[in-house]
Amino acid sequence: MSTAEETAGGEPQPWGEVSPDAARRLLVAAVEAFAERGYHATTTRDIAGRAGMSPAALYIHYKTKEELLHRISRIGHEKALDVLRTAADSEGTPAERLAEAVRSFVRWHAGQHTVARVVQYELDALGPDARAEIVALRRQNDAAVRQIIQDGVAAGDFDVPDVKGTTVAVLSLCIDVARWFNVNGPRTPDEVGALYADLVLRMVRATK
Amino acid sequence: MSTAEETAGGEPQPWGEVSPDAARRLLVAAVEAFAERGYHATTTRDIAGRAGMSPAALYIHYKTKEELLHRISRIGHEKALDVLRTAADSEGTPAERLAEAVRSFVRWHAGQHTVARVVQYELDALGPDARAEIVALRRQNDAAVRQIIQDGVAAGDFDVPDVKGTTVAVLSLCIDVARWFNVNGPRTPDEVGALYADLVLRMVRATK
DNA sequence: GGGCACTCTAAGCGCTCGCTCACCCTCGGC
DNA sequence: GCCGAGGGTGAGCGAGCGCTTAGAGTGCCC
Numbered sequence: 353m354s355t356a357e358e359t360a361g362g363e364p365q366p367w368g369e370v371s372p373d374a375a376r377r378l379l380v381a382a383v384e385a386f387a388e389r390g391y392h393a394t395t396t397r398d399i400a401g402r403a404g405m406s407p408a409a410l411y412i413h414y415k416t417k418e419e420l421l422h423r424i425s426r427i428g429h430e431k432a433l434d435v436l437r438t439a440a441d442s443e444g445t446p447a448e449r450l451a452e453a454v455r456s457f458v459r460w461h462a463g464q465h466t467v468a469r470v471v472q473y474e475l476d477a478l479g480p481d482a483r484a485e486i487v488a489l490r491r492q493n494d495a496a497v498r499q500i501i502q503d504g505v506a507a508g509d510f511d512v513p514d515v516k517g518t519t520v521a522v523l524s525l526c527i528d529v530a531r532w533f534n535v536n537g538p539r540t541p542d543e544v545g546a547l548y549a550d551l552v553l554r555m556v557r558a559t560k
Numbered sequence: 561m562s563t564a565e566e567t568a569g570g571e572p573q574p575w576g577e578v579s580p581d582a583a584r585r586l587l588v589a590a591v592e593a594f595a596e597r598g599y600h601a602t603t604t605r606d607i608a609g610r611a612g613m614s615p616a617a618l619y620i621h622y623k624t625k626e627e628l629l630h631r632i633s634r635i636g637h638e639k640a641l642d643v644l645r646t647a648a649d650s651e652g653t654p655a656e657r658l659a660e661a662v663r664s665f666v667r668w669h670a671g672q673h674t675v676a677r678v679v680q681y682e683l684d685a686l687g688p689d690a691r692a693e694i695v696a697l698r699r700q701n702d703a704a705v706r707q708i709i710q711d712g713v714a715a716g717d718f719d720v721p722d723v724k725g726t727t728v729a730v731l732s733l734c735i736d737v738a739r740w741f742n743v744n745g746p747r748t749p750d751e752v753g754a755l756y757a758d759l760v761l762r763m764v765r766a767t768k
Numbered sequence: 769g770g771g772c773a774c775t776c777t778a779a780g781c782g783c784t785c786g787c788t789c790a791c792c793c794t795c796g797g798c
Numbered sequence: 799g800c801c802g803a804g805g806g807t808g809a810g811c812g813a814g815c816g817c818t819t820a821g822a823g824t825g826c827c828c
Contacts, residue, residue, distance in 0.1 A: 396816060407777095407817085477601070524737070528735065528736040532732060548729065614807050615786090619786090619788080620804085624787085
């Protein structure tokens with residue numbers, strides 16, 4: 353992993369492979385601005401300014417402001433899905449896999465909460481085609497979590513009367529971390545991840 | 561309860577006491593528009609148009625577009641807090657009170673998901689003073705839920721190692737319903753409320 | 769060292785935004 | 799029948815928006 357992909361905290365930045373350099377700076381600036389003020393309240397002049405460039409420079413690398421949001425959404429979702437799948441597909445009991453999935457997914461949403469906020473709350477600003485692409489990625493999150501819960505039920509390790517509903521609730525719980533998590537708050541992403549993994553195991557009444 | 565405060569589903573509309581009639585129509589139109597497209601993407605022409613009025617009419621009843629959002633946020637929060645408190649302060653065991661609080665709070669966020677979305681996701685569009693007022697209301701939500709959990713722990717009915725963290729998670733779970741709930745989806749607000757009440761009792765390992 | 773591709777800027781176009789203003793209609797009190 | 803107050807409208811202002819264009823600087827290949 354290159355240094356460009358890692359922060360001081362060790363959490364991988366999702367933009368490592370974006371090039372050229374100016375395009376990456378614009379993308380990072382757009383994430384910050386969108387997360388702070390929302391897509392519609394952010395101006396192209398603001399994004400370009402944060403990246404240290406003139407407003408016109410943005411249009412050399414991206415066709416529209418919406419293309420920036422689309423790229424952020426896709427890369428962000430892909431990275432989060434990658435984190436979730438790695439944990440879901442690992443070895444171990446369903447309880448271990450579920451705990452690890454929640455722990456790492458929550459850690460991502462807390463550590464990368466600026467990206468996650470954009471990705472989760474600005475979906476409606478995308479056009480129909482782009483939105484459909486992102487929604488498809490989300491369904492894969494759902495499928496990954498549901499699979500673990502089903503495995504646990506089948507093995508007799510979980511007691512879950514409503515698998516679909518519980519899946520929705522687990523994902524909802526993890527995703528909403530991006531909304532309330534505060535870097536200056538009392539908890540680190542690791543701590544929130546550990547707390548939430550425990551809470552989710554309680555929700556499925558894991559017995560081992 | 562007057563007919564103006566009730567929909568076909570029986571859920572009370574929060575705008576019953578807003579007058580005159582034109583001001584209420586504008587408020588309802590603004591909630592719809594803000595929920596659909598977000599505060600910044602909604603134009604005053606759109607709001608006035610939905611209320612069947614000219615753009616200028618809006619400024620007879622509200623000083624600015626932001627005042628509309630402020631009023632929606634305050635009324636929405638007050639109604640939700642009212643629902644939560646009524647359940648939290650009722651008689652019964654901590655488990656019964658927690659279940660009823662989650663059930664009614666979730667039902668409100670599902671049934672009034674347009675209002676709830678505006679209230680939860682457009683907070684940053686408010687100025688500092690208005691935002692501070694809304695944040696204070698939110699803290700009362702937190703206090704109400706935490707009190708029930710503490711009561712349950714004190715009575716020996718709950719097993720909760722981290723009361724503050726669990727409180728945050730429970731509220732987060734309920735609030736996020738407003739984001740994903742879909743009127744055309746497979747579940748009614750009542751059903752989601754019942755499912756979530758059960759899940760939360762599992763989270764605190766309620767024994768009676 | 770001339771030509772070219774790439775990157776970036778200053779200036780500004782056309783448009784829509786939040787909001788205002790001058791004026792009109794309706795209606796209750798006398 | 800007249801008046802004043804309050805709710806409404808059509809037109810439009812100044813500002814800021816997303817985005818474009820003409821042209822300048824820079825490095826690389828031959």
